[in-house]
Amino acid sequence: MIPRILLGTASIPNNGGELRLTQHEDDFSIHLKGVRGELMNSRKHCSELALAELGCAHIQGVEKTRVLVGGLGMGFTLAATLKATAISSQVVVAELVPEVIEWNKGPLGECAGRPLDDTRVQVHPGDVAELFKVKSVKPGQVKTKQATYDAVLLDVDNGPEGFTSADNNNLYSIESLQAIRQTLHPGGVLAIWSAWHDPKFTRQLKKTGFKVEIKTVRAHKGKGSRHTIYLATK
Ligand SMILES: C[S@@+](CC[C@H](N)C(=O)[O-])C[C@H]1O[C@@H](n2cnc3c(N)ncnc32)[C@H](O)[C@@H]1O
Secondary structure, eight states, X not given: OOOOEEEEEEEOTTTXXXXXXXXXXXXXXXXXXXXXXXXXXXXXXXXXXXXXXXHTGGGTTOSSOEEEEEOOTTSHHHHHHHHHSOTTOEEEXXXXXXXXXXXXXXXXXXXXXXXXXXXXXXXXXXXXXXXXXXXXXXXXXXXOOOOOEEEEEEOSSSSSSOSSOGGGGGGGXXXXXXXXXXXXXXXXXXXXXXXXXXXXXXXXXXXXXXXXXXXXXXXXXXXXXXXXXXEEEO
16 A cells, blocks of 8 residues: 655644645645644645636636635646636735645646746735735725725635634635625626535625625536535625
8 A cells, every 4th residue: 555645744824733735646635634634635626626717707818807816725726717817817826824835836736737837926925814904094084905806716714614724714704705895896706615505604795795606516527525616796
């Protein structure tokens, strides 16, 4: 039997625990140490591709778009975003764990065809939530964030609740969804990957003012687990 090899470990910022990168034959896995489970496996990545394909369908063939990808992982969503958008487009990828960025510069990067090497990619090393924060304003002024993105694609947890880090819970709150909505151009799409469908979260997106569609996609070439993509349009 070929053993699983530990390739690297990383501390998740803010006491989020330990992230581990392992390899078994040709498959890579990024998982949380202990019983908390797997974040990403290179063998099953069809729904991660679908996140980008569905989330960028409205900007197919449109020049000079700007897309934010939250969570680099193994780079599948990033690579699919580059494929789904025009050559004049820009893609920002935010990744909380610095080692994940380093791992993608090594052999792990081969999984998705080394999307970090694409000159259209700009890496934000840090929490994706930082990109939605409104800078402090004078008292009495209304806080608004400038519309910057045509699509925001989020796959940082296993669903709309903190998994990688407890801090991520805030990302799915009404306040945060409102801030994300402000960063989108009119007609822009927020797409969120989830291992399950939570009707309460759909209602939360609608309450924020989004038009919501739910798509179900399979994990692996039309087979395997059913995953949910929330498509929320401004
Ligand atoms: C499930 S993986 C993403 C998989 C990715 N879609 C792919 O195609 O490989 C989640 C990634 O999000 C990162 N992450 C978790 N919380 C984050 C946050 N708040 N901001 C940015 N990245 C985050 C994790 O470190 C991990 O690399």
